[in-house]
Amino acid sequence: MSDIIIGNVMQSPLKSLDYFQKSYDIRVRQLKEEQAKGTKIVGTFCLFVPDEIIFAAGADRIVLCGGKTDTIARAEQSLPRNICPLIKSSFGAIVDACCNGSLSCPHVQLVDVIVAEATCDGKKKMYELLPGYLPTYVLDLPQKPGSPEAITYFLSELRKFGKYLEDLTGNTIREEELKEQISSSNETRRLLHRLFDLRRQNPPPVTGSEILRVMQKQSFLSPDQFREGIRQLCDEVEHRSPPSGSGPRIMISGCPMSAGNTKISDIVEQKGGVIVVEESCTGTRSFWELVDENKEPWTALAERYLKIPCACMTPNDLRISRVVDLAKRFHVDGVVYYTLSFCHGYNIERLLVQKALKKENVPLLAIESDYGDSDIEQIGVRIDAFLEMVS
Template sequence: MLKLPENFETFNEARQAGFMKMKKLKEDGGRVVGIYCSFVPLEIIMAAKAAPVSLCATSEEPINAAEADLPRNLCPLIKASYGFALTDTCPYFYFSDLIVGETTCDGKRKMFEIMNELKETYVMKLPNHRDDMALTVWEHEMVKFKEKLEDFYGITITEDDIKECIRLKNIERDVVLKFLELGKLDPSPVTGYELGTKLDALSFIPDIHERISQIEKRTEEVLKDWEENYKGRTSKRPRILITGCPNGGVRDKTIKALEELGADVVAFDACNATREKIEKVDPQLPIYKALAKKYLNINCSIMSPNTARLEYIGDMIDEYHIDGVLEIILQACHTFAIESHYVKKTVLEKGKSYIMIETDYSKSDVGQINTRLEAFLETIDK
């Protein structure tokens, strides 16, 4: 019988439910691989008959514990990731067989070295640019990762296994993108807060068929509601695009606050949103090259140069009829902070309002952020 953490009884009901769900999965013989980033090729994990699960990283709760080993001036996402692992308070880390990291930034890369002392952590070496050599290197990393899972679990992963998982993941990407594109409807029938929290919740469901079913059902509900209650009406609420760092840990004081101030958050250029969904894996290419091409083309700020992101933000402004852009930067995330220079230029050249908020997971700046968001909305003539 698998053990639960010693402090299990002190967790809230949602956390306890997560532990029990993952405990049952493991007791039924399931394999679990923990991940942190959208650059990790989920198709290969799925082909190993393992469930890829997103690991907890969006709360200030474990940061004090993490700072015993990590610098205080590190990105809150990195500290929370390590803190949850260190304190055994993330059910998905606790029951993961293997953790998969990636070299998206120096802070994460070095943190993964320390995390490896807690549980085996395999790190994929991601190139930070896009050319033929980078594609070749990343394709090699795909093969190495497949071989690592084969060795770790004592199994053989066939190309047919991976092809089937590519098919399923492409279906899921289409379904999630359709859900996110509900934001194109005007007036907006769904809050940006719901869009974001729904996607986060999906990332903790190990069964891809259940994820697809849930998101299709919710999309149909929202479309029906729009037809009956929104279609043909006009709205004076400003339409906002969110870009920048992962926003799960700061969603309440940014996205929710914006909507409570009278705006509609309708579009997301974010890691768990359209950024990863816009390109599918090409089933016509050799499988490892196809995976490498798709995952190398995610327009994250760790890529240099990263003009694809700027072009996509410009397209989203047009397609979603955006009035203003909020860029969220987590403290000490240098790549997004520097790239905000170009994002601001892109937004202003489109004649739209722009604001950049740099923050962490604490609540100490809630009042200041609210004041700045109010002033931002006053710049929008709607």
């Protein structure tokens, strides 16, 4: 294979990325086989729904977050236009699959139930429309996550969710199985730390565009499949020859980029930026904290999952300090702050992130965008100027 050039960075292609590319069909086949045998498949939208509980109940899970534009028009037949594209894309895919039998998102047809969570206003309200299409269960979240009472409340929600899954699958969630799932998930989290740590090098041996496409498969693949891929990727990246050039080191921080949506990361690297870390649900937010394996497993899960620094939480001090820590740890020259259009949470929270970064002399460029192409040129011009400024 010939070298790949992204921006001004030239790299030999990673063979282990083939693994992830090929994994798609394997996974869909696997889910179909499981379903034929009676395994229940849970569709999820968010990191706050603990995988460990789903797997311990003998169910499987697949992410339903939409990153593509082709189902949005369908969603806008009922949803308002001025809400986030991820919500519209996801909803449109479900309506398409359930009403038209369309395969615009083949995931939907594999799903027995949807498990959603009370995060942002848009998602919370969109979920209320889902029971018209698929059975839907919503997990509540406290919004001030720090207190013992908040953990107690979330713990009660997790236990209710466990009971719901037991009824759905006919299985009992044994504590031993839950502990094994926690241990397995932690192993993946440790591998992701190992992978991301390699990006601290200057220049990093792997690009942001490569990493993003891998991370977008995290909640799609089976835990074993994903972990094996990350292990191969770590091994290969550790021995990859350093790239022949480099640009300013960029952190992407903000909203998730679901599969199909790589717009901003691609522009940043095509313009010569080098993405060294993503502070997002498709980045550090998904794996940074481990579950405490020495604690009672349900409590340990409640504590760990409430530490996910999503902008739906208030105050979200954990995120502010995390962004600053990551900026230092990854020797970041500038932060591209990414907000999905009309996402009030991340949009307003930018003010506090920007203030904290300013103290550390790390500049921030704010970009609010949807899944369309019409702003690519304009965003490119702004990113160009930003990269020049932080170079």
